[in-house]
Amino acid sequence: MSNHVVLTGDRPTGCLHLGHYVGSLKNRISLQEKYDCFIMVADIQALSDNFDNPKKLAENITEVCKDYLSVGIDPQKCTIFIQSLVPELFELSTYYLNLISVSRLERNPTVKSELKQKSFSSSITAGFLAYPVSQTADITAFKGTLIPVGEDQLPLIEITNEIVRKFNKTYNTDVLLEAAPVLGKVQRLVGIDGKAKASKSLNNAIFLSDSSELIRQKIHSMYTDPSHIKVSDPGKVKGNVVFDYLDAFFDDKNELDSLKLQYKKGGLGDSVLKSILNDNLQNFLKPIREKRDSISDKVVFNILYEGSKIARKVAKETLSQVKDAMGLVYKYD
Amino acid sequence: MSNHVVLTGDRPTGCLHLGHYVGSLKNRISLQEKYDCFIMVADIQALSDNFDNPKKLAENITEVCKDYLSVGIDPQKCTIFIQSLVPELFELSTYYLNLISVSRLERNPTVKSELKQKSFSSSITAGFLAYPVSQTADITAFKGTLIPVGEDQLPLIEITNEIVRKFNKTYNTDVLLEAAPVLGKVQRLVGIDGKAKASKSLNNAIFLSDSSELIRQKIHSMYTDPSHIKVSDPGKVKGNVVFDYLDAFFDDKNELDSLKLQYKKGGLGDSVLKSILNDNLQNFLKPIREKRDSISDKVVFNILYEGSKIARKVAKETLSQVKDAMGLVYKYD
Numbered sequence: 001m002s003n004h005v006v007l008t009g010d011r012p013t014g015c016l017h018l019g020h021y022v023g024s025l026k027n028r029i030s031l032q033e034k035y036d037c038f039i040m041v042a043d044i045q046a047l048s049d050n051f052d053n054p055k056k057l058a059e060n061i062t063e064v065c066k067d068y069l070s071v072g073i074d075p076q077k078c079t080i081f082i083q084s085l086v087p088e089l090f091e092l093s094t095y096y097l098n099l100i101s102v103s104r105l106e107r108n109p110t111v112k113s114e115l116k117q118k119s120f121s122s123s124i125t126a127g128f129l130a131y132p133v134s135q136t137a138d139i140t141a142f143k144g145t146l147i148p149v150g151e152d153q154l155p156l157i158e159i160t161n162e163i164v165r166k167f168n169k170t171y172n173t174d175v176l177l178e179a180a181p182v183l184g185k186v187q188r189l190v191g192i193d194g195k196a197k198a199s200k201s202l203n204n205a206i207f208l209s210d211s212s213e214l215i216r217q218k219i220h221s222m223y224t225d226p227s228h229i230k231v232s233d234p235g236k237v238k239g240n241v242v243f244d245y246l247d248a249f250f251d252d253k254n255e256l257d258s259l260k261l262q263y264k265k266g267g268l269g270d271s272v273l274k275s276i277l278n279d280n281l282q283n284f285l286k287p288i289r290e291k292r293d294s295i296s297d298k299v300v301f302n303i304l305y306e307g308s309k310i311a312r313k314v315a316k317e318t319l320s321q322v323k324d325a326m327g328l329v330y331k332y333d
Numbered sequence: 334m335s336n337h338v339v340l341t342g343d344r345p346t347g348c349l350h351l352g353h354y355v356g357s358l359k360n361r362i363s364l365q366e367k368y369d370c371f372i373m374v375a376d377i378q379a380l381s382d383n384f385d386n387p388k389k390l391a392e393n394i395t396e397v398c399k400d401y402l403s404v405g406i407d408p409q410k411c412t413i414f415i416q417s418l419v420p421e422l423f424e425l426s427t428y429y430l431n432l433i434s435v436s437r438l439e440r441n442p443t444v445k446s447e448l449k450q451k452s453f454s455s456s457i458t459a460g461f462l463a464y465p466v467s468q469t470a471d472i473t474a475f476k477g478t479l480i481p482v483g484e485d486q487l488p489l490i491e492i493t494n495e496i497v498r499k500f501n502k503t504y505n506t507d508v509l510l511e512a513a514p515v516l517g518k519v520q521r522l523v524g525i526d527g528k529a530k531a532s533k534s535l536n537n538a539i540f541l542s543d544s545s546e547l548i549r550q551k552i553h554s555m556y557t558d559p560s561h562i563k564v565s566d567p568g569k570v571k572g573n574v575v576f577d578y579l580d581a582f583f584d585d586k587n588e589l590d591s592l593k594l595q596y597k598k599g600g601l602g603d604s605v606l607k608s609i610l611n612d613n614l615q616n617f618l619k620p621i622r623e624k625r626d627s628i629s630d631k632v633v634f635n636i637l638y639e640g641s642k643i644a645r646k647v648a649k650e651t652l653s654q655v656k657d658a659m660g661l662v663y664k665y666d
Contacts, residue, residue: 043661044427051431052503055660084661090423094377094467098384098460102435105459126438126466127431130459134427170385301663327388328376328417330634 006031006182007144009040009083012060013050016067017205018281019189019198022248027148027182029072037078038142038311041065041304044083044090045134048127065300067208070292075303083138085308088315092137092322097130099166100159105129109155132159140164140176141315148182157181173325175318189248194223194241206281208288215285219245219278224270231269242270242277250280339364339515340477342373342416345393346383349400350538351614352522352531355581360481360515362405370411371475371644374398374637377416377423378467381460398633400541403625408636416471418641421648425470425655430463432499433492438462442488465492473497473509474648481515490514506658508651522581527556527574539614541621548618552578552611557603564602575603575610583613 008028010016016025031037041064043057050057061082068080083089105111106129114124139147139160147157157179164176188197191204198205206218222242228235237243237260250256259276262268323329341361343349349358364370374397376390383390394415401413416422438444439462447457472480472493480490490512497509521530524537531538539551555575561568570576570593583589592609595601656662 047428047661048431051428058660058663061663082663085663087420087424090427091420093427094423094460095380095384097463098381098458100459102439102457102459102462124435125431126433126435126463127427129435130430130463133459304663327391328380330391330394330415330418330637 004035004146005142005144006035006037006078006146006148007040007139007142007179008037008148009042009138010064011042011046011049012057012064013046014060014200015063015207015209017198017200017207018245018248019191019205020067021071021208022189023150024148025068025071025073028078031146031148032074032077035146038144038314039068039073039078039080040083040138040311041081042083042138045131045138048125048131048134051125051127061304062297062300063209065304066292066295069295069300069303070208070288075307079307079310080303081307081311082304085305086141086312086315088312088319089134089137089141091319092141092315093130093134095322095326096133096136096163096167099163099170100133102129104159104162105132108132108159110152132156133163136160136163139179141318142311143177143314143318144179145177146182147179150188151183154181167322167325171325171327175321175325190241190244192218192222192241194239206285208285209292210285211289212282212286215281216278219274219281222274222277224273228263228270232266234266235263235268235270237263242273245277246280249284250277337368337479338475338477339368339370339479339481340373340472340475340512341370341481342375342471343397344375344379344382345390345397346379347393347533348396348540348542350531350533350540351578351581352524352538353400354404354541355522356483357481358401358404358406361411364479364481365407365410368479371477371647372401372406372411372413373416373471373644374414375416375471378464378471381458381464381467384458384460394637395630395633396542398637399625399628402628402633402636403541403621408640412640412643413636414640414644415637418638419474419645419648421645421652422467422470422474424652425474425648426463426467428655428659429466429469429496429500432496432503433466435462437492437495438465441465441492443485465489466496469493469496472512474651475644476510476647476651477512478510479515480512483521484516487514500655500658504658504660508654508658523574523577525551525555525574527572539618541618542625543618543622545615545619545622548614549611552607552614555607555610557606561596561603565599567599568596568601568603570596575606578610579613582617583610 008024010020028037028039041061043061046057047054065080073080111124111129114128135156136159149157161178164178167176168174191198191202192206193204196202196204206215224240224242225236243260246256259268259273263273341357343353361370361372374394376394379390380387398413444457444462447461468489469492482490494511497511500509501507524531524535525539526537529535529537539548557573557575558569576593579589592601596606
């Protein structure tokens with residue numbers, strides 16, 4: 001096992017879906033074999049967008065953890081924990097807030113695009129602006145050196161490393177470690193409507209916990225090629241959601257290539273194609289769903305509490321090193 | 334004893350001086366008789382300006398506490414504690430950051446004047462911007478309802494109360510209490526140079542811990558009336574630092590009035606006047622200095638640790654109420 005530490009996680013805003021599986025969960029299942037992995041259920045991070053509905057987060061913590069376990073993330077191999085149960089992260093954030101300027105945080109593209117979307121720039125909260133600082137606390141607390149991210153999160157890792165360097169330089173130490181982003185191969189899965197990335201809020205995703213019938217219905221409603229009307233018509237593969245999903249989940253690539261050829265030429269109807277995908281995804285999701293159903297809330301909470309204890313021990317140690325480096329230590333004997 | 338709770342304190346950036354005495358310490362000595370008082374040595378708050386030198390803060394924590402004890406602040410009557418030893422404050426701050434916009438914090442006059450002073454607006458740190466949020470955590474953690482402040486801090490209390498109302502409204506609760514500012518009567522003491530408020534950084538203050546000889550020298554160098562050259566010359570009382578100090582510390586107001594009359598008319602020399610102030614301040618500061626010298630570091634740390642334990646218990650209880658109100662509670666039985 002390498003010396004690298006992986007930190008990753010999800011905001012508990014809802015159940016996880018195939019987009020999460022393709023974009024991150026699959027990757028974690030292999031990362032846990034090679035590295036020391038911390039997987040964080042990021043309730044505090046989620047609060048910055050959901051401060052008016054924390055109950056939603058509390059409700060979804062078990063769901064997210066069940067999703068983890070059902071796809072094969074193994075609590076014996078990695079530490080799954082709840083962010084808010086590691087309060088040392090709050091203290092680290094506070095120290096880091098002094099090491100970055102407001103204008104630097106405002107140059108974060110996520111903030112910029114949020115400001116563009118909102119009519120008043122005034123409406124972004126201080127918590128939203130400070131979110132990359134909080135993420136820096138998360139990464140550094142566990143000495144995370146490999147951070148699986150999407151392209152859009154690369155600027156956040158830059159901010160993390162700027163704070164790390166500033167801290168180490170200011171306090172003449174090497175306590176904090178810089179983190180390297182790990183970009184996954186398949187980064188996005190399109191929604192069943194073909195319009196955008198699969199997401200809970202757009203209601204265009206197939207969830208790991210969806211029933212067999214619901215999966216069938218969602219596949220049935222998938223966007224294909226609107227000009228492919230008769231079975232004999234030639235159809236487009238590109239932009240065809242069914243093929244996007246087959247690309248992600250159908251293992252026999254030779255057979256998939258011949259399906260694509262046939263579809264392009266004409267003679268392969270959407271309903272046959274969709275039933276191929278249905279068989280494929282039903283087979284894939286059935287054991288996941290069965291495993292998921294077999295996990296009790298009690299088991300999930302035990303895993304989360306035990307993981308949070310381990311995570312807290314690590315974060316405490318880092319915080320202690322951080323305060324030592326700063327000279328913010330009061331001991332009287 | 335009233336139900337009000339007072340929160341006050343100082344940044345441990347140096348020893349306290351007569352300006353602090355007149356502006357806040359004197360007031361606290363009477364407040365502690367009437368109210369439940371929490372006096373915070375604000376190391377974390379001081380970090381936002383001193384992040385590059387936390388050791389200075391660590392060194393001055395005992396000095397500030399000795400100053401408190403030497404003037405009669407009584408740890409039996411109030412809770413003296415170190416801010417960083419109450420980590421619940423970090424967590425409260427994090428929750429409050431989501432309840433206030435960046436632009437609201439940028440309208441804080443302290444931030445505005447800081448931006449004016451600096452050539453690049455970019456140079457203010459996120460910690461500096463977020464400071465009123467951190468102060469809101471301090472005030473609300475102890476359910477502070479009376480906050481002794483100077484005029485310049487009134488906008489900060491406004492921000493605190495905005496966050497309190499936003500929290501209570503968002504989470505449909507009355508857990509947090511609004512705070513009322515208490516403006517002291519004498520709010521400022523001029524420096525011995527007559528140019529600005531007495532302050533450590535301008536090196537124009539008389540410290541509670543100054544030696545008898547140093548006090549004498551500082552009084553000797555005080556700015557008076559530059560046109561009052563001969564003893565027989567009429568002199569100005571207004572803007573005359575010696576009279577400012579006599580106003581603050583000389584108890585016999587009738588005698589002080591006749592001194593002023595005589596000075597205005599002519600016939601009272603600066604050296605006689607300064608020796609009157611010297612007698613006055615030596616008498617005032619001698620018992621303070623003697624008490625201060627008698628207090629060991631060990632005693633001071635015991636007081637601070639015991640106080641911090643009490644403060645932490647109160648803050649924990651508030652944090653628990655806050656998380657309950659938010660619904661950010663995970664309990665599994």
